[in-house]
Amino acid sequence: MVPTLKGRWATRILLFLWIGVPITFLFSLFVAGPRSPTLPLLGWHYDILPFQILSLLLLVGLILDPVYFYFQQFRWEKDWPFAFQFFFTIIEFVIVLALVWWGVLDFTRPRSQLHTTDNYLLYTIHFACIFIPSFIALLGLIQIFMIRWRFKSGEWGRM
Amino acid sequence: MVKFPILLDIYQRGEGPLKRVERISLPEAGDYAIGRLDENQIVLDTPEVSKRHALLVVREDGIAISDRGSTNHTYIGDSEVDTSPWDGALPIRIAQFEIHLVPQTASGAETRVNVSEENATRAVAAGSTAASPAPAPRGQSIEVALNAPNAPSEMRFPRNVFKSEIVSAAEIKSSEYFAGEYTYLTVGGGLGSFVWADHLRIFGVGTGDIRAIGDDVIPYANYQRLCRNSQIPPHERLRSNSQSTPDNIWGFPGYASRETWKDLKEFRFGGIKYIFQVFGEASLAQTFTPRSGEVFKSIDKEAQRIGWRDMLTYGRVVGIRKTNDERYAVAYRVPEDQARGGLRERIMIGKFLHIATGYPATRFTDDLQAFKARYPEEARVFNAYENHEVVYRTIESKQAPASIVVRGRGIVASRIIQRLYEARDKNKGITIIHQMRNPIGPKEGYKYKGAQRYVYNHIENQAFNWPKACWGGQLLRETERATPEERVKIYEALGGTTTADRRDWRNIIQLGIGDGWYKPVFGHFETLELVKTDQGPKIQMKLKARRDQPAVEVVADYVIDCTGLIGDITHSPLLRDLAETYKLPRNLGVGGGKIGGIFVTPDFEIAALRNGSGRAYAAGQITLGGPQPGVDTFLGMQYSALRSVDHLAVLGAPNVSLFGPLRSFTQWIKWCTNAVP
The missing domain is CATH 3.50.50.60 (FAD/NAD(P)-binding domain)
Incomplete structure (x- = not known):
């Protein structure tokens, strides 16, 4: 990948909308949902927690992107190998876990309900469900739909 | 200034080294016709030489050589020429013959003048003299004669039709040369033309609206020749990335995953390493590069799919002019066996023109x-x-x-x-x-913005001929937005020879x-x-x-x-004529050259060739020094094709879609199933 800072942000938001949101929606409904309160009107068991985690992941990523871009400047090719992308996405998830551990989401529900082993396992499965398709998208799925993406440093739209 | 008499050595290539077969002397200025027929002044009598092959124009102020539409072409050194001045530094090559200019100081006593000054008298060369160490091969006579100088160059095709900057389309259409009119015309017929036509086809244009005029039936013929000569046989790997796929406009699946897939189908699990190479490349693994044979096979398949043969016209383009109805006229010659009643000259008319003629010469x-x-x-x-x-x-x-x-x-x-x-x-x-x-x-590699190139054994190392971000990252952005002067600086910092x-x-x-x-x-x-x-x-x-x-x-x-x-476009007679006729702006020189390629906009349009609603684009090496550094690469050609076809789509050119996500996806499925676009 040869992203610019704008391209990194654009691609991250693209993956959030295309892959993160739909998968999290299904995840909240079927995997995290059964132990959750029922949604009014619809009557579904729906847990909002995976969406909070997804939003945190996006936020941490958007903040770290300028840091990656800074370090990219020291690379002669001005590129970002897939291996780096893979590694740092996992780092981002670890940061999100740490933030949750430190109580960033404590305002959402009682601590005793939030910090359970079951929940942390759920976060990890949820992350894997988003991360794997997102990474495959980066490897080539995006350009099947957006032919100009790879020439536009990761930004959307026309040339 | 030319001193008379001029001495020419004619050599013949057989098995092994060149043999000198004749030394001839030209006593005065004039036009000396070269060819197989007796009516020529310099007769080279073998089947490979055309009846009227070339014309050597000798004047007081210099010598020039013109090809007369020969089948096997005329060369100076390794560059094919149409009409070109000749300084004698490199020999003129015609079939198996080479004509060398004997340095003027070496003339004199050893000269064997076998040319009579009388008009139309012929002297047949016989055997060797002290000056020619190699005897003339038997069965091979080279006849030399001198005729009255004539000056047919203004009368020759295409100058007899292309008399002015703008030519009349009606006149061409009523002439014997007219060979059809098309919406999209690409000149070159090599990989640049192929990738452009591939984009047009996938964006919605039918084969009937596109014509490519080129020297080779196979789009990669020239590239393959260069590969073979520089010792890259089919199993050796090119210097190109996995996603640089001239057969697939999306770049997915890349050559690495195709190679892996091929291996896995045969239960060879070692193939997984190619995927890992792409995953870890540059930092954790050696950069993946495809085998040349695999690339050629993939292009064959795509050529079949898009109907390349139906779009290709075999011929050599010799001239391009704007027409008076906002289009372009392209003059070309076809081989002798396709002549129509002895006529090999043709003119085709196109609304949207694309020029991708590649490197003009070897250095x-x-x-x-x-x-x-x-x-x-x-x-x-x-x-x-x-x-x-x-x-x-x-x-x-x-x-x-x-x-x-x-x-x-x-x-x-x-x-x-x-x-x-x-x-x-x-x-x-x-x-x-x-x-x-x-x-x-080891510490003297090129530097650019906080990074330095790695050096090993006095050679700078880099995966490809430019840093990767030149094909779609920040370096492409910077080059595109830079002024011509800034571009030179960027090119100087990023360029240089690497392995x-x-x-x-x-x-x-x-x-x-x-x-x-x-x-x-x-x-x-x-x-x-x-x-x-x-x-x-x-x-x-x-x-x-x-x-x-x-x-x-x-x-x-x-x-x-x-x-x-050599990337200098003036080595190509076609481009030199085009650049002179329309005063095409050129890029500033990069990589040691004084002057760069043809100036194009970021959409790869040659703005100076715009003809009303007609548009002309260029691609490949002939645009070097412009908005994109890697123009002579697979991915560079994909980029320029995409830019120019996108530009056409916005203009509303017939049948070119805007190619949004849905069309892109359905066309990709067609590619995967090898269905016609």
Whole structure:
């Protein structure tokens, strides 16, 4: 990948909308949902927690992107190998876990309900469900739909 | 100024070295026709020479050569010429003949004048004289005669039709030359044309609206020839990335995953390493590059899918003009066997024009040119891009010491050294002298914005010929937005000759230095002489003394020049004529050149050729120094094709869609299932 800072942000938001949101929606409904309160009107068991985690992941990523871009400047090719992308996405998830551990989401529900082993396992499965398709998208799925993406440093739209 | 008489040596290439068959003298200015028929002034009577092949125009102020629409073309050195001035530095080549200009100081007593000054008298050359060491081969007569000078050049095609900057479409359509009108016309017929036509087809245009005019039926023919000569056979890998796919406009699946898939289908699990290469490349794994044979096969398949044969017109383009109805007229010649009642000249008209004619010539450094001119019988110096199999054949077949000078530090030099290393399996007496302009220390690599290029063995290392971000990252952005002057700075910082960081190549160098059969030398050669030694004739070279080291003398059997191809568009008669006629702006020179390629907009439009609603685009090497650095690469051609076809879509050109996500996806499915777009 040869992203610019704008391209990194654009691609991250693209993956959030295309892959993160739909998968999290299904995840909240079927995997995290059964132990959750029922949604009014619809009557579904729906847990909002995976969406909070997804939003945190996006936020941490958007903040770290300028840091990656800074370090990219020291690379002669001005590129970002897939291996780096893979590694740092996992780092981002670890940061999100740490933030949750430190109580960033404590305002959402009682601590005793939030910090359970079951929940942390759920976060990890949820992350894997988003991360794997997102990474495959980066490897080539995006350009099947957006032919100009790879020439536009990761930004959307026309040339 | 030309001094008369002019002496020309005519050599013939048979098996082995060139043989001089004749020396002729031209006593005065005039037009000397060359061809197979008796009516020519210089008769070269073999089937490969056309009846009226070429015209040598000799004037007081210089000599010029014009091709007269011959089947096998006319060359100066390795560059094909239409009409070109000739200074004699490189020979004129016609079929198996070479015409050398004898230096004026060497004239005089040894001259054998066999040309009568009377008009239309012929003298048949007979045997050899003291001045010609090689006897004329039997059965081969070269007749020389002198006729009254005539000046047909203004009357010749296409100048007889292309009389002005803007030509009348109606006149062309009613002329005998007219060969049809199309919406999209691409000139070149090579990979650049192919990738452009591929985009058009996938964006919605039918085969009936597109025509490509080119010299070869196979779009990669020229590229394959260069690969083969520079020792990249089908199983060897190119310097190109996995997602640079001239057969697939999306770049997915790339060549790495295709290679993996192919291996897995045959239960070879080693293939997974290619995917890992792409995953970890540059930092954790060696960069993946595809096998040349696989790339060619993939292009064959795509050519079949999009109907390339239906769109291709076989011919050589000789002129382009704007028409008075906002289109373009393209003049070309077809081979003799396609002549219509003896007429081989054609003109096609197109609304949207695309020019992708590629590298005009191979480069020969001056000292090697001089050597070739002095010792034309000696096949000892070669450009790596020309056929030089004779070198390997000779050195592999004997068990005697043989030393080869490899000039240049690029990727081709690396590959040639690898080939010579392989030749050492058969002859341990082979030694390599690697001549480079100057040494480069481990910390002296090029620098750009906080990063520096890695150097190994005096050679800068880089995966491809530009840093990766030149094909779609921040470096492409910076180049595109820069002013022409800023572009030169960027090109200077990022350019330079590099080779790929391949482990096997490094091992070869290390082994060679250790065992003493590889030696780097630095500097320019001052002299190249042929000397007689105990082991037969050899090339003796003296390297200029440098600040830190004395002059070096080298004796070698062969020189292989790996310094590349010439990108200067004025070596192409077609482009020179186009640039002069329409005063096309040129890019500023990059990479040591004084002047760059044709100036194009970021959409790869040649703005100076705009003709009302008609549009002209360019692609490939002829646009070097412009908005995108990697123009002569697979991915670069995909980029320029996408830019220009997108531009056409916005203009509302017929049948070109805007190619949004849905169409992109459905077309990709068609590609996967090998369905017609």
